[in-house]
Amino acid sequence: MSIKLQDVNYIYGIGTGQEIHALKNINLEINNGEFIGLAGHTGSGKSTLVQLLNGLMRASSGVIYYNGQNIYDKLYNMHSLRSKVGLVFQYPEHQLFETTVINDVQFGPKNLGLPQLEMELRSFQALKMVGIGDELLDVSPFTLSGGQKRRVAIAGILAMQPEVLVLDEPVAGLDPAGRDEILGLLKKLHSENNITIILVSHSMDDIAKYVNRMLVMNKGEIVLDGNPAKVFQFEKELERIGLGIPQAVKVCHQLREAGAYITGEPITAEDCAEAIYQWLKV
Amino acid sequence: MRPFIKAENVVHEYSRRDEEGNVTDINRALDGVDIEVTAGDFVAVLGANGSGKSTFAKHLNALLVPTEGTLYVDGKDTSDHNNDLKIRQTAGMVFQNPDNQIISNIVEEDVGFGPENIGVPTEEIWRRVEESLKNVEMYEYRKQSPNHLSGGQKQRVAIAGIMAMKPNCIILDEPTAMLDPEGRKSVIKTVRELNKKENITIILITHYMEEVTAADYVYVMGSGQIKMRGTPRQIFARSEELTKYKLTIPEVTKIALELIKKGIQIPKDILYVEELTNALLKLKMHQ
Structure with a gap:
C-alpha cells in the first residue's frame, strides 16, 4: 500500500467569487505501515485532505496515486478505493442507525455485495478487533456508552x-x-493487524505518544513533517500556528533554556521524569 | 452569606416507558448530590462520560427538576415552575456545540435575542449587546454572519448572548469539547475574566484537566454522586482516586509524581509547567 499526492490543490467555491484555497500544492507520500498524526487548527485543511484520500472529493488540480495508480484515471475503480481507504468521520457514533450492533457493522460489507457468510465473518472479526463482546451483538447501539458506540x-x-x-x-x-481506550485500540490495529493509520487531531498531547510520524498543516500547506521528537523542536512555530506542544516536552525545553543538560526529546511523563532524574543525579 | 446554589440530596431518574406509558426501565443519573456554591465562585465539575454531570448542569437552570431532594438557585426552589423564568434569567447556560445555539444571521442580533425575549427595552438591548460583545472580545465581528466564525468565536458569541441577559451565574457544559487549542484557550480566558471582573459565578463542566486548574473549587462526579471535592491542588494530589473515576491528572502533575517516586523532593500538587521547572532548578542549585 502506498498513497502519493502530487501538486494537489483544492479550492472551495470555484467561480463563485468567494474561493477558498483549502489545499496548496500538497506533495506527500504515505507508506505502508505508518502511524501518522495529522495536526492543524480548525480550517488548516486537514479534513479536506483526508476526504481526498478516498476519493470523496476530487482535487481541483494535481494527481493522487494509490499503489501507483492514478485514482483520477477514467478506468480507475473508485468503489474499491473507498473500501481500501476507510474514513471514520468526527463523532462517528452519530451515524449509527441500525436496530442491533451486528446489523450496523454489517451495513458496509453488505453494500460491497459480499456473500452472507463472508459478511458475517468480517463483522464478527471487526467487532472482536475493537473489543466488543458477543453479549453486545444483539443490543441496540443506542444503549451503549460513548466509547463503546464509537468502537x-x-x-x-x-x-x-x-x-x-x-x-x-x-x-x-x-x-x-x-480517550485512552480508543487510542490504545488504534495502536493495536496498527501493530497487530498491520493497518496504516492516519489520525487527525488538534490535540498534540493525544497523538504525540502514539504516532511515528507527524504532519502539521497550516493554511492549506504541510509545514512540518517528521517524527514527533523532531517536530516538537519547532516549539515557537507550533505555538504561532496555535497548536502548542505536550507538557512533557515543554518542561524539558524550559529546563534546557535555563541551562539544564537534558538528553533526548521525551514525550511521555515517564520518559520526561527519567530524563530529569538523570540530570539531577549528575 | 446565603449560598447561590444549594443542592440537597438531589436525585434524578430518567424513566423509559412502553407504548401504554408503563415504566419499563429506570436510570438513576443523579444519586444524592449535595453541593453549595457561593456567589462569585469559579467552580469546576469533572466527571467521565455518563457520570451525571450534564444532568446536574441541566438542573441548575431548571431544564430538569429533581426527582427527589431540592435544589435552590439564588434562594428559589427549581421544582416550582413559577420560578422558571427568574432562574433562567439568573443562571444562563452554554452548551457543547456552538452550531446548535446560534440562531440569527448577524452576530449582534443573536446576542440581542435573549434580552429581547425577556422584554428589555430596545435601547437597553443595544447597550447590553455592545457591552457583552466587548466583554468577550467579539465587538468587531458584530455585523458579521456567525457562519464565518471559528468554533471558539461562536462559543464566545453564545456566552455574550447569555451575558446580555445579565445573569449572576453562567453554566458551561463542556464548552470546549469541539474546539481546537486556540479556541479552547480563548473560551477559558473569557470565562475567567467574566468571573474576575464581572463577579459572575461560573460552573464549568469539562473533562479537560488543564481547564480546571484556575477554578476555586472542583467537584468530581461518578455514578451520579459527588465522589471528591476540594481545590484543584487537593484534587490532583489524589491521582489514584481520579483514575478510578476514569479521569486523569495534568501531564505536568504526572511528571512531578513520577519524580517523587524516584525520590526527588518536590511538592506533589504541582499544576503548572513553570512551577515544576522552578522547583527543579532550585533543587539543582542547592545540590
Missing part, C-alpha cells in the same frame, strides 16, 4: 477490511479513559 462505528469501517484507516478527531468529546 462499534469504527468496527463498521474495519468490516470493509481497509488497508488504511483515516480517523477525523476520533477522541473528541470522550473522557480520559475513553
Whole structure:
C-alpha cells in the first residue's frame, strides 16, 4: 500500500467569487505501515485532505496515486478505493442507525455485495478487533456508552477490511479513559493487524505518544513533517500556528533554556521524569 | 452569606416507558448530590462520560427538576415552575456545540435575542449587546454572519448572548469539547475574566484537566454522586482516586509524581509547567 499526492490543490467555491484555497500544492507520500498524526487548527485543511484520500472529493488540480495508480484515471475503480481507504468521520457514533450492533457493522460489507457468510465473518472479526463482546451483538447501539458506540462505528469501517484507516478527531468529546481506550485500540490495529493509520487531531498531547510520524498543516500547506521528537523542536512555530506542544516536552525545553543538560526529546511523563532524574543525579 | 446554589440530596431518574406509558426501565443519573456554591465562585465539575454531570448542569437552570431532594438557585426552589423564568434569567447556560445555539444571521442580533425575549427595552438591548460583545472580545465581528466564525468565536458569541441577559451565574457544559487549542484557550480566558471582573459565578463542566486548574473549587462526579471535592491542588494530589473515576491528572502533575517516586523532593500538587521547572532548578542549585 502506498498513497502519493502530487501538486494537489483544492479550492472551495470555484467561480463563485468567494474561493477558498483549502489545499496548496500538497506533495506527500504515505507508506505502508505508518502511524501518522495529522495536526492543524480548525480550517488548516486537514479534513479536506483526508476526504481526498478516498476519493470523496476530487482535487481541483494535481494527481493522487494509490499503489501507483492514478485514482483520477477514467478506468480507475473508485468503489474499491473507498473500501481500501476507510474514513471514520468526527463523532462517528452519530451515524449509527441500525436496530442491533451486528446489523450496523454489517451495513458496509453488505453494500460491497459480499456473500452472507463472508459478511458475517468480517463483522464478527471487526467487532472482536475493537473489543466488543458477543453479549453486545444483539443490543441496540443506542444503549451503549460513548466509547463503546464509537468502537462499534469504527468496527463498521474495519468490516470493509481497509488497508488504511483515516480517523477525523476520533477522541473528541470522550473522557480520559475513553480517550485512552480508543487510542490504545488504534495502536493495536496498527501493530497487530498491520493497518496504516492516519489520525487527525488538534490535540498534540493525544497523538504525540502514539504516532511515528507527524504532519502539521497550516493554511492549506504541510509545514512540518517528521517524527514527533523532531517536530516538537519547532516549539515557537507550533505555538504561532496555535497548536502548542505536550507538557512533557515543554518542561524539558524550559529546563534546557535555563541551562539544564537534558538528553533526548521525551514525550511521555515517564520518559520526561527519567530524563530529569538523570540530570539531577549528575 | 446565603449560598447561590444549594443542592440537597438531589436525585434524578430518567424513566423509559412502553407504548401504554408503563415504566419499563429506570436510570438513576443523579444519586444524592449535595453541593453549595457561593456567589462569585469559579467552580469546576469533572466527571467521565455518563457520570451525571450534564444532568446536574441541566438542573441548575431548571431544564430538569429533581426527582427527589431540592435544589435552590439564588434562594428559589427549581421544582416550582413559577420560578422558571427568574432562574433562567439568573443562571444562563452554554452548551457543547456552538452550531446548535446560534440562531440569527448577524452576530449582534443573536446576542440581542435573549434580552429581547425577556422584554428589555430596545435601547437597553443595544447597550447590553455592545457591552457583552466587548466583554468577550467579539465587538468587531458584530455585523458579521456567525457562519464565518471559528468554533471558539461562536462559543464566545453564545456566552455574550447569555451575558446580555445579565445573569449572576453562567453554566458551561463542556464548552470546549469541539474546539481546537486556540479556541479552547480563548473560551477559558473569557470565562475567567467574566468571573474576575464581572463577579459572575461560573460552573464549568469539562473533562479537560488543564481547564480546571484556575477554578476555586472542583467537584468530581461518578455514578451520579459527588465522589471528591476540594481545590484543584487537593484534587490532583489524589491521582489514584481520579483514575478510578476514569479521569486523569495534568501531564505536568504526572511528571512531578513520577519524580517523587524516584525520590526527588518536590511538592506533589504541582499544576503548572513553570512551577515544576522552578522547583527543579532550585533543587539543582542547592545540590
